[in-house]
Amino acid sequence: MGYTIPLFDLNYGPEEEEAVVRVLRSRWISTGPVTEELERRFAAMVGAPHAVGVTNCTAALHMACRLLGLGEGDEVITPSLTFVATVNAIRYVGAVPVFCDIAGTDDLTLDPVRLERLVTERTRAVVVMHYAGFPCAMGRIMEIARRRRLGVIEDASHAPLSDCGGRALGTIGDIGCFSFFSNKNISTGEGGMLVTGNREYCERARLLRSHGMTSLSYERAMGHRTSYDVVDLGYNYRLDDIRAALGLVQLGRLREDIEDRAAVRRRYLDGLGGTEGLIIPFREHGGYVSNYIFPVVLDGSTRERRDRVRETLKARGIATSVHYPAVHRFSIYRHLPAELPLTEYAADCEITLPLYAGLGGEAQEHVIRSFKEALRGN
Numbered sequence: 442m443g444y445t446i447p448l449f450d451l452n453y454g455p456e457e458e459e460a461v462v463r464v465l466r467s468r469w470i471s472t473g474p475v476t477e478e479l480e481r482r483f484a485a486m487v488g489a490p491h492a493v494g495v496t497n498c499t500a501a502l503h504m505a506c507r508l509l510g511l512g513e514g515d516e517v518i519t520p521s522l523t524f525v526a527t528v529n530a531i532r533y534v535g536a537v538p539v540f541c542d543i544a545g546t547d548d549l550t551l552d553p554v555r556l557e558r559l560v561t562e563r564t565r566a567v568v569v570m571h572y573a574g575f576p577c578a579m580g581r582i583m584e585i586a587r588r589r590r591l592g593v594i595e596d597a598s599h600a601p602l603s604d605c606g607g608r609a610l611g612t613i614g615d616i617g618c619f620s621f622f623s624n625k626n627i628s629t630g631e632g633g634m635l636v637t638g639n640r641e642y643c644e645r646a647r648l649l650r651s652h653g654m655t656s657l658s659y660e661r662a663m664g665h666r667t668s669y670d671v672v673d674l675g676y677n678y679r680l681d682d683i684r685a686a687l688g689l690v691q692l693g694r695l696r697e698d699i700e701d702r703a704a705v706r707r708r709y710l711d712g713l714g715g716t717e718g719l720i721i722p723f724r725e726h727g728g729y730v731s732n733y734i735f736p737v738v739l740d741g742s743t744r745e746r747r748d749r750v751r752e753t754l755k756a757r758g759i760a761t762s763v764h765y766p767a768v769h770r771f772s773i774y775r776h777l778p779a780e781l782p783l784t785e786y787a788a789d790c791e792i793t794l795p796l797y798a799g800l801g802g803e804a805q806e807h808v809i810r811s812f813k814e815a816l817r818g819n
């Protein structure tokens with residue numbers, strides 16, 4: 442059945458259409474001046490010295506692992522409560538993911554205490570993921586990383602403009618990776634951004650993004666360059682100007698989008714706070730965050746009951762999701778050692794409720810009422 446209340450909805454207006462049409466009419470539709478403009482504006486927005494537009498966040502994560510020189514036999518600590526791309530990127534370069542548990546059912550980000558216990562002489566890096574846009578314990582994680590000489594990659598897919606002690610998430614570690622997938626705060630269909638404070642990483646990321654070639658097709662088409670060399674084993678991870686144009690309009694909407702989402706979050710906190718048997722992760726967090734999703738965790742519950750609650754909501758036309766099935770339980774990762782009781786509990790008992798800027802008060806009331814009834818009835 443179709444949902445009357447989706448999990449997410451785009452906030453597009455006519456500006457997105459007009460921006461795309463402008464690029465189409467310019468006769469240059471792949472990586473070019475609009476992508477460069479998006480890179481400049483994104484870097485300025487998050488306060489990063491360098492930004493490189495890419496096809497998606499998975500590509501950014503893969504390149505980040507290459508930039509840190511991770512490879513065969515290296516161990517990289519990462520959460521299991523994340524989208525599988527965070528972990529796959531580690532495997533792409535032949536390194537070994539080492540799964541770390543989350544801090545708790547009220548803080549679904551990486552636990553720095555467990556993280557430090559997992560460091561061995563083979564550990565080279567940590568890939569953190571800022572769940573729902575809420576910051577991992579970056580102060581402690583960066584302190585451990587510096588002391589143990591580990592690289593830090595931030596999967597900031599959920600977290601554009603989220604603040605952590607005055608710095609934007611994605612700019613605290615060595616490299617930050619953002620996603621512009623359709624359901625993200627900034628939606629371009631597919632798309633992503635790699636940010637870094639390290640000029641060499643940026644220059645190499647530009648090479649890796651485009652087959653290791655020393656010039657872009659755009660530069661050749663404009664007559665700026667007539668030839669090129671290939672100096673690195675790269676990929677085609679380029680963002681095109683059509684999507685970059687969408688990204689620029691979306692960037693302009695981001696602050697307002699975050700405010701609207703914050704209002705939705707406040708209404709959820711008012712409506713669901715105090716509900717027996719319900720944990721609202723990050724409830725006390727008062728900082729500025731992207732509010733990418735609204736996760737709740739059923740307390741003292743089971744996967745079967747969680748699934749029944751979701752079914753009840755589905756029957757009422759309300760879409761929900763699970764963020765995330767634990768990566769270490771997937772067939773291709775099951776062979777790796779993993780002691781992750783909190784992650785497993787969250788993966789079994791978490792439900793993501795609808796959250797997007799255009800979610801109206803009445804529709805949200807319906808979600809809150811239906812959810813409470815589903816909890817009581819299951």
Ligand SMILES: Cc1ncc(COP(=O)(O)O)c(C=O)c1O
Nearest residue numbers: 497498499524526598620621622
């Ligand atoms: C936490 C996380 N990491 C990585 C990704 C991958 O992003 P993309 O789809 O842009 O490759 C996503 C998005 O789906 C995500 O939510």
